[in-house]
Amino acid sequence: MIQETAIEKCSVRGVRLYEMRHVLDRVRGNLAVCNFSQELPFLPQRCFQTYAIPDDRTRGEHAHRHCSQFLVCTHGECHLQVDDGEHCEEFCVNRPTLGVLIPPMVWAVEHLHSQDSVLMVLASRLYEAEDYIRDYDEFLTMVKTGGTTP
């Protein structure tokens, strides 16, 4: 079975759910594909993976001023909350074929990690400490004033 990439909107501004093009093959094994330059609004400059996360641990809890991210839970599962200051949604990310695009100025939280979860994040920019908004009230103020830079 070959499945083309399907991209869905949700109520949170700019967030997209990708069900990636994939091939399921019981004999040869499965394959999931993402063509960055054709499907994402950015070419990733870096990736990071989080793993062995205790199940009571919340990660994320920040927004980015400029950085976009594409998250894939390559093994296991976790829950992902996204919040643009107006709308909030939560997804269970639980398969290598599911990617979540998070644009700048969206607050994201990961929690309820299964013991074997591996979350891969592809980012549009290198790490910049000043790109992080770690205070939720500050985030809401910036959303209301329309400011994406300090």
Added chain:
Amino acid sequence: MIQETAIEKCSVRGVRLYEMRHVLDRVRGNLAVCNFSQELPFLPQRCFQTYAIPDDRTRGEHAHRHCSQFLVCTHGECHLQVDDGEHCEEFCVNRPTLGVLIPPMVWAVEHLHSQDSVLMVLASRLYEAEDYIRDYDEFLTMVKTGGTTP
């Protein structure tokens, strides 16, 4: 513990083993990072993941004329053979912090997949059927004649 990225050569031409920069933290969970534009010789244009591979199944068994790849087994493990026509090495890739850079004109084979293995491959080019060399004898001939194009 914070560990900087360490890059090691092996006997196979152009193959590099990356032990990625990582943070091990029992309370918050672990993190592994790769800054593509600083550490890889290419910016990935696509990624694919192989998963649910039967343990008796061999994958790969080809070389690329032009495409470079960076392989990370994000969960579980598999064995990776790399061969430049002169030297051959085999590695067990078994952790999110270990990446293997495979340049063009290196024959690669994956086998002995654990049931839970997920292999992520970041590629320097979009898929091009004509970039694959799937016949080992043809590969050896090309290596001997120094040709990287047909």
